[in-house]
Amino acid sequence: MAENAASAPRPAPIGKGSGLVLRIISALFLAPLALIAVWLGEFWLTFLVASAGGVMAWEWGRLVGSLRTAVDMLFFAGTAVAAIMAAGLYAPWAGIAVLAGALALRAVAAGRGNNHPIWTYGGMIWVILPPIGIVWLRSFADGRTLCLWLAALVWSVDIAAFAVGRTLGGPKLAPRISPNKTWSGLVGGVLAATMVGVITGLIVGAPGLWVRLALTSGALAIVEQIGDIAESYAKRRFGAKDSGGLIPGHGGVLDRLDGMLAVVAALVIIILFKGGSVIS
Secondary structure, three states: OOOOHHHOOOOOOOOOOOOHHHHHHHHHHHHHHHHHHHHHOHHHHHHHHHHHHHHHHHHHHHHHOOOOOHHHHHHHHHHHHHHHHHHHHOOHHHHHHHHHHHHHHHHHHHHHHOOOHHHHHHHHHHHHHHHHHHHHHHOOOOHHHHHHHHHHHHHHHHHHHHHHHHHHOOOEEEOOOEEEEEHHHHHHHHHHHHHHHHHHHHHHOOOOHHHHHHHHHHHHHHHHHHHHHHHHHHHHHOOOOOOOOOEOOOEOHHHHHHHHHHHHHHHHHHHHHHOOOOOO
């Protein structure tokens, strides 16, 4: 605990991103893995999500520089894995209880010695609660379809926003935070997500579902981009280009899933308010 934040390993400084080819290769490997886990459900999805949560927790502590030793970072990564596994094997509330207990224990142990406490604990909650939400969504009777729609929605937004923004250019969406994002890319992402909603609704076949899903998907596309920009703000705040380097062409796991975290959080709130699944 004697080490200071400056001695902790930090992400690479801001610079040019990896090429499009690396992004495509990484996506071709990761997408089938995620789809298989969603299809199998239960333990396999929980294991994959818990693994991703553990990596994101490690990356977050590394990003903000407030976890001063490897022990600190392992504690938070272990907390993420334990909380998500508890949610998948038992119930969402079990995972939330593990998270709350671990954060309270760490806060007491750290006392006033923790740097950036709001960023540390707020970020840890952010990278653990949405993964618990994914496990919960998959437990629904129509959880497989729900999660497949969710994955298609987020991927379509990422691809369309990147492609349209790069092709058309135009005014920047948030030039001081994420200079590569454009309003044209946002519109492209919203349209792509809307189409995913229409197609999903027609496949499921419930009367009028395609209209509701089209509107919901379009709104969640905006949430996805907000989540992306929020993580970009955190990286700018702490002088890093990426949260990590695990995924070629994308950076860290958190870089790849930042929009997904926001969409899952929003979707969970919608479902709790609605009192039932959004695709039935």
